[in-house]
Amino acid sequence: MNEAAAGAEDRPERGHIAKAAALVPGLAHLLEGRRRAGLSLLALALVTLAVLVFAIDRVAATFTTGRVDYWVALVTLIGAAAVAWGVGFREALGGPRARAKGVSQWAIAWREFSRNRVAVLGLYLMLTLYLATLLAPYLTPYEPNTIGDMATTRHLSPSLAHLMGTDKFGRDVFTRVLYGARISLSIGLIAVSISVTLGTVVGAASGYFGRVVDTVLMRFVDMFISFPRLVLLITVIALFEPSIFTVIVVLGLTLWPSTARIVRGEVLSLREREFVEAARALGLSGARIICRHIIPNVLGPVIVAATLGLGNIILVEAGLSFLGLSVQPPTPSWGNIIEGGREYLVQAWWVSTFPGLAIVVTVVAFNLIGDGLRDALDPRQRM
Amino acid sequence: MTTYIIRRLLQAIPLLLGIVTLVFIIVHAAPGDPTAMYVQPGVSPEVIEQMRENWGLDRPIHIQYLSWLRSFLTGDLGVSLTQNRPIVAILAERIPNTLILSGASLLLIFAIGIAIGIVQAVRQHSRLDHVLTLGALFLYSMPSFWLGLMLILILAYKVHLLEWWPAVLKFPASGMTGVDYDLMGGWAKLGDRLHHLVLPSIALGVASAASVARYMRSSMLEVIRQDYIRTARAKGLSERTVILKHALKNALLPIVTLLGLYIPFLFSGAVLVEYVFSWPGMGRTMVDAIYQRDYPLVMATTFIFAVFVVIANLIADILYAVVDPRIRYE
Amino acid sequence: MGAPLLRVEDLRAYFHTADGVVRAVDGVSFSLEPGETLGIVGESGCGKTVACLSILRLLDPPGRIEPGSRIMLRDRELTAASEEEMRSVRGNEISMIFQEPMTSLNPVWTIGDQIAETLRRHRRARPAEARRRAAEMLRLMGIGFPEQRLDEYPHQFSGGMRQRAMLAMALACDPSVLIADEPTTALDVTIQAEILDLLAGLQERLGMGLVFVSHDLGVIAQIADRVIVMYAGQVVESGTADEIFRRPRHPYSEGLLRATPRVGRKMQQLSVIPGSVASPKLWPSGCRFHPRCPYAWDRCREELPVLRGEARAVRCWLEEEPARRTGGWDGAALAEDR
C-alpha cells in the first residue's frame, strides 16, 4: 500500500516522460525499474513489428486466400500488438494499475512463482511456442503439405532457406514442425482439460462421499493406473479409427485417474476442516459443498497436476503418432514427422532430429512451469 | 509376513478380474459387432463363422462375459488371425524378450538413478547438483522412441565414420542378435546379446532413471535431516557408513513403492522402443498385430501387459515389506 | 591438579545463512571434571543444543564454530583436530544422547545392530563379541530379556526404553564424557525419574563426566553438581547447584527460579518471565536480557556486561551497582498481569 501511494505521489514530476513513454510499450515499466515486465513487453512489440515488416506480403495474402490459418495468425498478430501497447499505455498514463497487490493465496503464489527464475523461463518458452504456432503462416514462406519438386528440393540439409532442411517429399521441415506444434499443443490442452475435469469430479465425489463410492471408484482408479497407459491407448485407438478426435477423447478419458487420486487425498483432509463441517451443518447438499467449498480448495494441486500432465500428454501423443495411431499424414504432427524421417535416418538425419528437439523443449517448458507452480501453490510437495 | 503376502495376493485377484472385464468392455464398446472388424479380404467367411461360434456372440451378454472370463483365466487366449497359431505359443516366444529388455532397463534405471540421486543429495547445491538436475530434466522430457533413433543414428551409424572409435562402442541398430549369431561360441553369443541390449535398454530406461534420480535426491535430503542420522554421526561412524548404511536404506523406502509406478511406464515405453529397434518382444508383436488388424493378438498382449503390471506391483509391495520392518511386523 | 576433563573456552557457533548470521552460541565457557555433573539450563532457543553439538563438531552447514573458540578434551584441542580424529572421539571418548528418543534411533536397523555398531567401530569387536557386549549394556540399562530385545526394531520399544537403548549405545565404549541433551524432556514424569536415577547411578559406577542439558530447573537441581545458566547464546551465571538455586544473582536466573513450580507454592504465584528470547540474528544491544529485565537501566541498554568471577560467575551490571536491585520481579510480574 505504502509503495503504491509513493508511486502515485512522484508521478506528476515525471509526467512528460511518462506520456512520451506511452508510445513505446514497456518503456514505462523500465522507467519504473520493473525490468522483467518492461523487457517482455518491448520484446513482444518488436516481434510483432518484425513479423509485420518481414512478412508483409503474407499478411496481405491473408485477404486473398480463404485459409483459416492466415486469419488465426492475423488475429494473433493484432492481439499481441494490442496487448503490448495496451499494457504499456496503461502503465504510462498511470491508470488503475493492479499494483496494490492483495494478499490472497493466488497473489502470494504468483509472487512466489515469479521469483523462481527457471519457472519463469519455462513460462516464456511456452508463450513463445504458442505465439509461434499461431503465427505460423507468417513465420514461414512454405506450406506444410505441398510436395516440393522431388528433383531439386528432396532431402536438402539445413540452411538459411530451409532452417531444418527438407524431407523426402521436399517439404520444409521447419514449416512442418511449426504446424505440427498446433496438433501437439492443442491435443495436449484439450485432453488435459477433459481429464482434469473428470478426475476432479471423480476424486471429489470419492473423497467426499467415502465408503462404498470411495471404494468402488478407487478400485477403478487403481486398475486404470496399473494399466500401461500407452498399451491401453493403442488398443482402444486401434479398435476405433485413429483420428485426431479419437486420440483427444481417448487421451482425455485415460489420464484422469492420477488427478482423481490427488483430489481425493486433498478432499479427505479438507473434509474434516471447519468450513466444510459448517457448510454441512447449514444443510447444504453434497454437490453444492463440493462445488462451492471443496473444488476451489483443491485447485492448486490440480493446476500443478494439469501442467505436469500436459508435458506428459504431449509425449504420449508423440508416441501414438509415431506409431501412426494419431493424426494421419500428410497433416504434420511431431510424432509422424519423426516417423517419416526414420526411413532415411542416416541420409537425412535432420528430418527426425528437429521435431524431437521441439518435443523436448516443449515438455521441458511444461515441466519447469509445473515444478514452479508446485513450489508456489503446494509447498508441502516441494522437491 | 506370510499373511501379508497372502493378503496382497488376494487383493490382486479383483484387480485382474477388473482388467479382464475392461478388455471385454473395450471390445464390445468398439463400433459394430466385434467380428465386423475381422471381415476383410484376408479372412475367409468360415473364420468369421468360427469366431462367432467361439465367442458365442449369439448368446446373451452376461453368458458371453462369463465364457470370455473362463477362456482368459484358463490361459486360452485364442488363435492369431495372421499367424494361424495359438496366441499362447506366440507370446511364449515373445514374453522372455520383453522381460530381458525391461529387466535390463530396470537395472539401469535403479542403479543409475539411485547413484545419481545420492551424489546430488550429498552435494546439495553444488555445481554438480545443478548440472545433474538440469540434465535429468531434459532426459526426463525426452520421448524414448526419439532417443532410440538418435542413439541409432549416432552410435550405430555415424561412429563408423570415425576411424579411431573403438569397435565395442559401435552398437547394432536393431534386433536381438547378429546375423552370424548361430555360428558363435558360448561367450561370443552372450557378448553379442549384450551388445544388442545396450542401446534399447538405454533408450527405454533413461527417462525413468532421471525421474528416479529426482525422487532419490529429495528422499535422501529428507532422510539426511533426520535425528537418527545425527545419532549415527555422533557414534563416530564415517560419512560413508552414515550415508550408505543409515541413510540409504531409509531413503530407498519410498523409491521401492515407485517401482510399481515405473513398471507400467516401462512397458508403455517398451512398445515404442521395441518397434524402433525391431526387438522381437511383446510390444513389437502388439504394434505389428495392430497394423495387420490381428485383434485377438492385440487383446491378448494388452491383457498380458496388464497382468505383468499387477505382478510387478505385488513384488514392489513385498519388497517394501522386506525393507521396512514396521510393515513386516504389523 | 592437571587439565580438566573437558574445557570449553569462549565457544561461538554461528549459522551463516542466506539471510544473515545466526549467532546461536556466542561466548560459552565451562569446564568439567571426571565424575562431575554439569547442568546447563536456559529457555528454548538459547543455544543449548547447538553448544552441545559444537563440542562434538556435529554442526551441519551453514553452522560453524568460529575461530577463537577452544574445546579441550584433557589436553587435546578438539577444534584443531582432523575429521578422522574427531570420529574416533565421537561415541568413544565423548558420547551424546538426544532429546527425542522416538526419532533418534534408525527405524530400519535392529537395536542390537545399532549398539554393536559402536563397538565394532571403536573397539574393533568381532560380531559375536559386540553382540554379547550389546546385550550386557541393555541389561545394565535395566532392560529385561536383552538377548531377545537385541533383534527388535526401535518401533517395538517404548519411549523410555528407546532412551535406555540410546544410553546403552552411548555408553558401550566407556566414554569419559557423556553429553545428555534434554534426555528426559520427551518422556512422561515417572519414566523421567527412572532415567534420571539410572543416569546418576551409571555415572557413579562409571565415573564419567556428565553434561546434562535441560530447561527444567527441577531436573537440574536433582542431578547437577555445578550449573551454568544460558541466555541468548551466552553464559549469564555459573556456580554450584546450591549457589544457583539458593542465591541466584543474575535477574534471569532469579526469574527462571520463580517460574519453576515448587511444592508449597500456590499456582497464582507462579510467574513466567515476560517477553520471549530475541532472534539470534539480531540480539539486543548491550545486555541481551535487558528488554525483559525488571532492573534494566541505561547502561544495560548500551554496554554488554562481562562475565565476572571464576567458579561463581555472573554477567550483570548489578554486580557493580548492587544498589539498583530494587523492585524486581514482583513489580514486573504485576505489570504483566495488568
Ligand SMILES: Nc1ncnc2c1ncn2[C@@H]1O[C@H](COP(=O)(O)OP(=O)(O)OP(=O)(O)O)[C@@H](O)[C@H]1O
Ligand atoms: N540449522 C540452523 N540454521 C539456522 N539457525 C539455527 C539452526 N539450528 C539452530 N539454529 C538457531 O540456533 C538457536 C539455538 O538453537 P538450539 O537448538 O541450540 O536451542 P536449544 O537451547 O537447544 O532449545 P530447545 O530447548 O528448544 O532445544 C535457535 O534460535 C535456532 O534458531
Ligand SMILES: [Mg+2]
Ligand atoms: Mg535443544
